[in-house]
Structures are given as C-alpha cells and as structure tokens.
Amino acid sequence: MTTICSNQQALNSPLAKKLSEDQCRKLYWACLEILERTGVQLFEQEAVDLLKKAGAHISDGNRVRIPAGLVEKAFATAPKKITLCDRNGKRVIQAGGHQSYFGTGSDCLNILDHRTGERRQAVLKDIEEGMKLCDALEHIDFVMSMFLPSDVPQETLDRYEMEAMLNYTTKPIIYVTTEFSGCMDAVKMAEIVAGGPDALAQNPVAACYINVTTGLRHNKEALQKLLYLSEKGLPFTYIPSAQGGVTAPITIASTMAVNNAGVLAGLVISQLKREGAPFIMPGWGGNMLDMRTTIQPYADPEKRGQAIDFAHFLGIPTFGLAGCSESKLVDEQAAAEAALTLFTDAIFGGNFVHDVGYLESGLCGSLPQLAICNEILSWLDAFMKGIEISDETLCLDLIDEIGPEGQYLDCRHTLDHFRERWYPNLFDRSSYDGWQAKGGKSLGERAVEDVDRILQEHKPEPLPKDIAKAVHKVTEDAESKI
Amino acid sequence: MANLQDLTEAVIKGDEDKIKLTILELLNAGTPAKEIMDDGLIAGMNIVGGKMETEEMFIPEVLMSAKAMSAGVEILKPQLTDEENAASGTMILGTVQGDLHDIGKNLVKMLMEGAGFSVIDLGTDVPPAAFVDAIKEHNADIVAMSALLTTTMPKMKETMEAMENAGIRDQVKVLVGGAPVTENYADEIGADGYGYDAGSAVRIAKEYMTN
Numbered sequence: 001m002t003t004i005c006s007n008q009q010a011l012n013s014p015l016a017k018k019l020s021e022d023q024c025r026k027l028y029w030a031c032l033e034i035l036e037r038t039g040v041q042l043f044e045q046e047a048v049d050l051l052k053k054a055g056a057h058i059s060d061g062n063r064v065r066i067p068a069g070l071v072e073k074a075f076a077t078a079p080k081k082i083t084l085c086d087r088n089g090k091r092v093i094q095a096g097g098h099q100s101y102f103g104t105g106s107d108c109l110n111i112l113d114h115r116t117g118e119r120r121q122a123v124l125k126d127i128e129e130g131m132k133l134c135d136a137l138e139h140i141d142f143v144m145s146m147f148l149p150s151d152v153p154q155e156t157l158d159r160y161e162m163e164a165m166l167n168y169t170t171k172p173i174i175y176v177t178t179e180f181s182g183c184m185d186a187v188k189m190a191e192i193v194a195g196g197p198d199a200l201a202q203n204p205v206a207a208c209y210i211n212v213t214t215g216l217r218h219n220k221e222a223l224q225k226l227l228y229l230s231e232k233g234l235p236f237t238y239i240p241s242a243q244g245g246v247t248a249p250i251t252i253a254s255t256m257a258v259n260n261a262g263v264l265a266g267l268v269i270s271q272l273k274r275e276g277a278p279f280i281m282p283g284w285g286g287n288m289l290d291m292r293t294t295i296q297p298y299a300d301p302e303k304r305g306q307a308i309d310f311a312h313f314l315g316i317p318t319f320g321l322a323g324c325s326e327s328k329l330v331d332e333q334a335a336a337e338a339a340l341t342l343f344t345d346a347i348f349g350g351n352f353v354h355d356v357g358y359l360e361s362g363l364c365g366s367l368p369q370l371a372i373c374n375e376i377l378s379w380l381d382a383f384m385k386g387i388e389i390s391d392e393t394l395c396l397d398l399i400d401e402i403g404p405e406g407q408y409l410d411c412r413h414t415l416d417h418f419r420e421r422w423y424p425n426l427f428d429r430s431s432y433d434g435w436q437a438k439g440g441k442s443l444g445e446r447a448v449e450d451v452d453r454i455l456q457e458h459k460p461e462p463l464p465k466d467i468a469k470a471v472h473k474v475t476e477d478a479e480s481k482i
Numbered sequence: 483m484a485n486l487q488d489l490t491e492a493v494i495k496g497d498e499d500k501i502k503l504t505i506l507e508l509l510n511a512g513t514p515a516k517e518i519m520d521d522g523l524i525a526g527m528n529i530v531g532g533k534m535e536t537e538e539m540f541i542p543e544v545l546m547s548a549k550a551m552s553a554g555v556e557i558l559k560p561q562l563t564d565e566e567n568a569a570s571g572t573m574i575l576g577t578v579q580g581d582l583h584d585i586g587k588n589l590v591k592m593l594m595e596g597a598g599f600s601v602i603d604l605g606t607d608v609p610p611a612a613f614v615d616a617i618k619e620h621n622a623d624i625v626a627m628s629a630l631l632t633t634t635m636p637k638m639k640e641t642m643e644a645m646e647n648a649g650i651r652d653q654v655k656v657l658v659g660g661a662p663v664t665e666n667y668a669d670e671i672g673a674d675g676y677g678y679d680a681g682s683a684v685r686i687a688k689e690y691m692t693n
C-alpha cells in the first residue's frame with residue numbers, strides 16, 4: 001500500500017500549489033454565478049423536483065438555476081473523507097485531504113499484448129490477468145477494469161467487468177457501467193460480497209465512476225446513478241467533461257468554472273437526496289481538445305494541479321488522473337508522461353488517482369506499462385516521505401567516535417538503518433558489465449518479464465465458491481433479460 | 483484586378499470580407515460562377531484540408547476558413563444552375579441511439595459544411611427510424627453515423643437494416659466513424675465507408691459526390 005501524502009509534516013514533506021486561496025475563491029464564485037445566472041439542464045425529473053422543493057428556480061421544464069445558499073449548505077453535510085475497503089472489509093483507503101491512492105483506468109478497447117507485442121482488441125481474459133497483476137503490485141491501491149471485453153455480449157459487458165474485478169483481486173474497486181441497470185447490478189454484486197446492503201454501506205468495497213455530458217447538461221443515466229447511490233450512502237465520482245474550445249470556452253479558468261458549476265450542481269442534488277452522501281469530484285481541470293489531431297489529451301500538463309487545489313479549498317475528495325500517456329507504445333514518451341503525471345498528482349495531493357497504465361489517450365492499455373508505473377510509484381513513495389532531523393538521525397556521537405579517518409560500512413548503525421533507504425526493483429542500477437551479465441535488457445523488456453513472472457506465480461485469494469456463484473448469477477440474470 | 487488566386491488565399495486565411503469582395507469583383511469581371519466556386523473556393527478549401535492532415539493548420543483555423551467559405555458560397559448560389567448546386571450534396575448526420583458522445587460528430591458536421599455540404603444534424607441518441615425519416619424527408623445523398631461506445635455500435639447495424647427495410651438503402655451512401663469503429667466493422671455491417679477523423683470524412687464524402 002502506498003503511503004503517499006503531500007504536506008504530511010509541516011514544512012517537511014513535498015507540497016505543490018498552483019492556485020492561491022483567493023484564486024480558488026474567485027473560481028468558486030464564478031461557479032456560483034453560473035449556477036444562479038445560466039443554470040443547468042437536468043434530464044431526470046426527480047432531480048428537478050428535489051431542487052425545486054429546496055428553492056431553486058425552474059424554467060422550460062428542466063432548466064434549473066441554483067441559489068448559492070444551497071451550495072453552501074451542501075458543504076456542511078458532504079464528507080471530507082471517503083473510505084473504501086478491500087474485499088474482506090478492511091478499511092484500506094481513507095481518501096481526502098492530501099492523501100493519495102493510485103489505481104488503473106477502465107474500459108480500454110485495445111491491449112498491447114505483452115506476449116506478442118501486437119495491438120489487438122481486449123478480451124475478458126485480459127481483465128482477469130490485469131486484475132491479478134494489480135493484486136500483486138504493491139503500489140496499486142484500487143482497481144478499475146483496465147480493459148473492455150470484446151468477447152462478451154456488449155449489453156452486459158459491465159457485469160463481466162465487475163465480476164472479474166471481484167474474482168481476481170481483493171483490492172477496492174471503482175466500477176463503470178454504461179447504463180443505470182448496470183450500476184444497480186454492480187451494487188448487487190458488491191452487496192453479495194460484503195454481506196448485504198448495510199454491510200456494504202458501512203464498509204464499501206466499491207465506488208461508482210459517473211460521467212456527465214457537460215457541466216451544464218446532465219444526462220439521465222448520470223443523475224439516476226447519483227440519486228440511487230446517494231440514497232444508499234455509497235461513494236461515487238461525478239465527472240462532467242467540459243472540453244475547452246468545444247463544450248466550454250478554451251481558457252482553463254473558464255472550462256474549470258463551467259465544469260465545476262456542474263460538479264456543484266451534482267453535489268447539491270446528492271446532499272438533498274441524502275445528507276452525507278459520499279461525493280468525489282474531478283481532480284483535473286481545464287480539459288482541452290488537441291486542435292491539431294482532435295484527440296482529448298490525458299497527459300496534458302496544463303490541466304494538472306489546479307483542480308486539486310480547488311478541491312482542497314472546497315474540502316471535497318478528488319478523483320485524480322495520472323500515470324497515463326498519449327503514446328501508442330511502451331516507449332520513452334509513455335514512461336516520461338506516466339512519471340510526470342504521477343509526480344504532479346502526488347505532490348499536489350490528489351486522492352483517488354486513476355488511469356495508471358493508460359496508453360493512446362485512453363484507448364489502449366498495457367500490463368508492462370502498469371508494472372513500470374508501479375516502479376515509478378515506488379520511487380514517489382520514497383520521495384514523498386518527510387525527513388526526520390533529530391538527535392537520533394543526526395547521531396553526532398557516532399560521527400565523533402568514528403572521526404575524520406574512519407568509515408561506516410561495518411558499523412552497527414549502518415546495519416540497522418541501511419534497509420530504510422529506497423532500492424529500485426525494475427529500474428537498473430548495475431554497472432555496465434553487471435547489466436550486460438544480466439542480459440543487457442531495456443526497462444520495457446524487464447517489465448515484460450516481471451509481468452510474466454507475476455502472472456505465473458501470484459495466486460489472488462479466491463472468492464468463496466458460493467459467493468462467486470451468487471455474483472455470477474447477477475450476470476446471468478442480466479443476460480437473460482436481453 | 484482580383485483573380486482566383488486571391489480568392490484561394492483568402493479562404494486559407496479565413497478572411498470572410500476579402501472573400502465576399504473578391505467574388506463580387508470576379509463576377510463583375512465576367513468570371514463564371516462555377517469557375518469561381520471550383521477554382522477559387524473549393525481549391526482553397528482543398529489546400530486547407532491538406533494542411534489539416536499534415537497538422538500545419540489547427541481545427542479552429544480550419545473552421546474559420548470553412549465558415550468564410552460558406553459566406554462565399556451564399557453569394558455564388560443564386561448564380562449557379564440547379565444542377566451545379568445539387569453537386570455539393572446533402573448529408574444526414576447523427577450519433578446513434580444510446581450514445582451521447584457528440585464532440586467528434588460536431589467536428590464532422592462543421593468540416594462537412596465547410597466543404598459545401600448541406601448537413602442535417604439529428605443530434606445524439608438518434609433511433610434508427612429517425613435516420614430513415616430524415617433520409618426520406620431531405621432526399622439525402624449520404625448518411626453519416628457516429629458511435630463512441632462498443633455498446634452502441636450495434637445500433638449502426640440496426641440503422642442499416644431499417645434503411646434496408648424501408649427500401650432506401652440504395653439511394654444513399656453510408657459513412658461511419660467514432661473511436662471504437664474500424665474499417666472492418668464498416669465492411670461487416672455493409673457500410674460504404676469509414677473515416678478515422680473528420681478530415682477523412684470530408685475526403686470520402688467528396689469522392690461519393692464526384693462518382
């Protein structure tokens with residue numbers, strides 16, 4: 001488990017910020033102004049009704065203008081910290097503040113097959129292997145499905161994804177479902193594993209990833225999921241995708257204002273449905289469309305940092321995005337973009353940081369790339385720790401005892417402490433000859449071997465047979481309905 | 483004295499005023515409208531298309547050119563014969579049922595309009611029957627469908643079947659696209675073409691109109 005947390009010791013561990021408190025306030029007021037003046041369109045009647053009852057202004061049936069006071073009230077009940085448990089109910093993730101956790105992304109259509117080097121459509125087996133790998137990788141704290149299975153009925157692919165995640169790892173899950181019915185089925189499966197609805201609400205093993213059309217246009221499925229999960233007290237993300245230059249103005253400030261107006265609208269609806277509903281907001285701000293290639297870039301430097309600052313200002317946990325790349329290969333670009341993005345999210349203090357291992361702007365995934373990200377996270381885990389400056393760590397007596405001419409290699413103190421220092425696993429520190437003697441392999445080649453070894457050796461704890469069967473029944477039932 | 487070269491350059495620069503002025507000058511000087519259209523405006527847009535594919539021009543610049551060109555086309559239209567006008571083509575465009583992704587579709591729309599097509603945009607979440615109705619109503623030449631989800635791609639096939647059942651499949655060319663869609667899939671469902679981006683969509687649509 002990663003213990004990455006920026007700002008953990010006063011003035012003694014790394015911390016980065018882009019926005020000042022006053023800038024955050026100005027941005028927040030812009031969001032409030034958009035909500036009051038322009039308003040949002042909600043394609044779900046219950047959400048409109050809830051807001052109407054609370055005092056919002058409704059026009060044209062579903063155009064809702066939300067007074068600032070309702071937003072302020074929502075902050076009073078929205079949790080500042082969100083817990084996720086592993087499959088055995090252990091409360092392994094306490095996300096909020098500057099505490100960072102890292103996990104994969106979901107639904108890559110393609111995989112760069114590490115056995116053949118070929119890019120091909122992903123299948124269910126790839127998810128199973130991906131989850132097995134995640135289960136073994138020390139610095140992957142939660143999982144998303146990684147791949148989209150092309151070899152199962154597409155109407156129920158989200159059920160297969162959830163089942164594979166529950167079966168092949170004990171780590172906490174963030175699931176994505178195409179429609180509302182899939183969301184209810186994912187909850188059903190999680191309830192079976194946790195031991196019922198109450199047990200799940202108390203010790204949630206899974207959170208839902210909800211996407212919203214844009215900041216100002218909220219689609220029906222997104223709102224249905226939000227209302228359902230809020231009522232059950234289960235955690236979810238609420239991620240509108242305003243895209244600068246397309247569905248919002250191109251400037252970062254304005255894209256963020258439009259997007260976060262939508263986030264705050266969602267927050268208000270969730271707290272009206274049930275006070276205390278665990279709500280997670282986006283940890284990136286100012287999405288753009290690459291105006292040369294029409295790709296939505298994931299590793300864009302300019303969208304990083306400020307949204308985490310803003311969320312800290314509001315006191316709402318974030319869903320970060322890092323460890324991803326635009327590259328088509330596991331190459332130098334992939335390693336650089338993964339490292340830089342993980343570094344920024346760690347140092348700013350994003351909370352649930354997802355999309356680790358993504359290639360090709362979210363359309364392709366690779367197991368060796370994920371193993372490389374795990375190594376980068378191990379490096380960051382060491383980097384982010386504060387340094388203790390105390391009598392014990394300064395050990396002036398020892399310095400005096402050894403004197404100018406001595407050495408420390410065979411000191412007890414060295415033996416006691418040398419293992420505290422960080423050592424790489426995949427990154428190579430051999431001498432040239434030593435590296436050649438080990439086969440003279442590149443990082444990519446070593447990562448492939450690591451993945452092969454883990455897939456062969458690691459045995460994730462299986463779900464009890466009867467539970468696995470009950471979970472599978474949910475998929476079967478969904479299938480029989482189509 | 484204005485010439486067609488000036489017009490072509492004005493299209494590349496996206497200079498709407500210059501385009502309008504140059505067209506009026508050319509018409510006054512007796513240049514045939516068809517020639518102004520083909521060798522001035524369209525020639526300019528073709529260069530813009532090329533610059534977009536080589537990533538020299540960015541989308542907002544391309545759209546600016548496209549918009550400026552449309553203003554020019556408006557002036558020329560009354561001067562063209564019906565036959566010449568029809569040559570540009572009508573396209574029905576929409577994101578298929580169940581799918582709300584529309585950014586790529588909107589780009590396709592804007593570039594198509596820039597290339598002189600008249601585009602009927604049905605929006606997102608478009609059921610097969612709505613495509614069929616629109617084809618009939620607008621006597622369309624091309625139907626373009628966008629899907630960004632593997633779960634909604636089958637709706638492309640259903641829409642093809644609906645066209646078949648309505649007996650209008652042969653009247654139109656069907657073009658498909660969107661991130662998960664592939665050339666293979668297009669073949670599999672019997673579509674006429676697949677475009678991996680908005681620029682290629684324009685290129686293919688133009689081929690359909692010249693054949």
Ligand code: B12
Binds near residue numbers: 209239361657683
């Ligand atoms: C932005 C985005 C969204 C936005 C959409 C906003 C909007 N107004 O469109 C929001 C946040 C709403 C969203 C929602 C969802 N999304 Co989404 N989304 C994306 C993302 C990141 C980028 C898409 C995009 O706009 N790209 C930019 C445009 C310009 O590119 P484009 O659409 O590909 O279009 C270009 C070409 O494909 C082509 N083209 C497009 N259409 C056509 C048509 C023709 C005829 C031709 C010739 C060419 C052509 O030309 C375009 C321009 O060059 C993709 C990932 C990706 N890399 O594609 C995921 C992605 C498509 N989404 C995905 C998912 C899972 C979802 C959700 C189900 C998530 C959820 N549970 O909430 C929902 C589904 C909602 C629904 N019912 O549609 C998955 C798809 C998985 C699958 N099943 O196939 C993807 C691949 C991400 C991932 N890896 O997980 N999403």
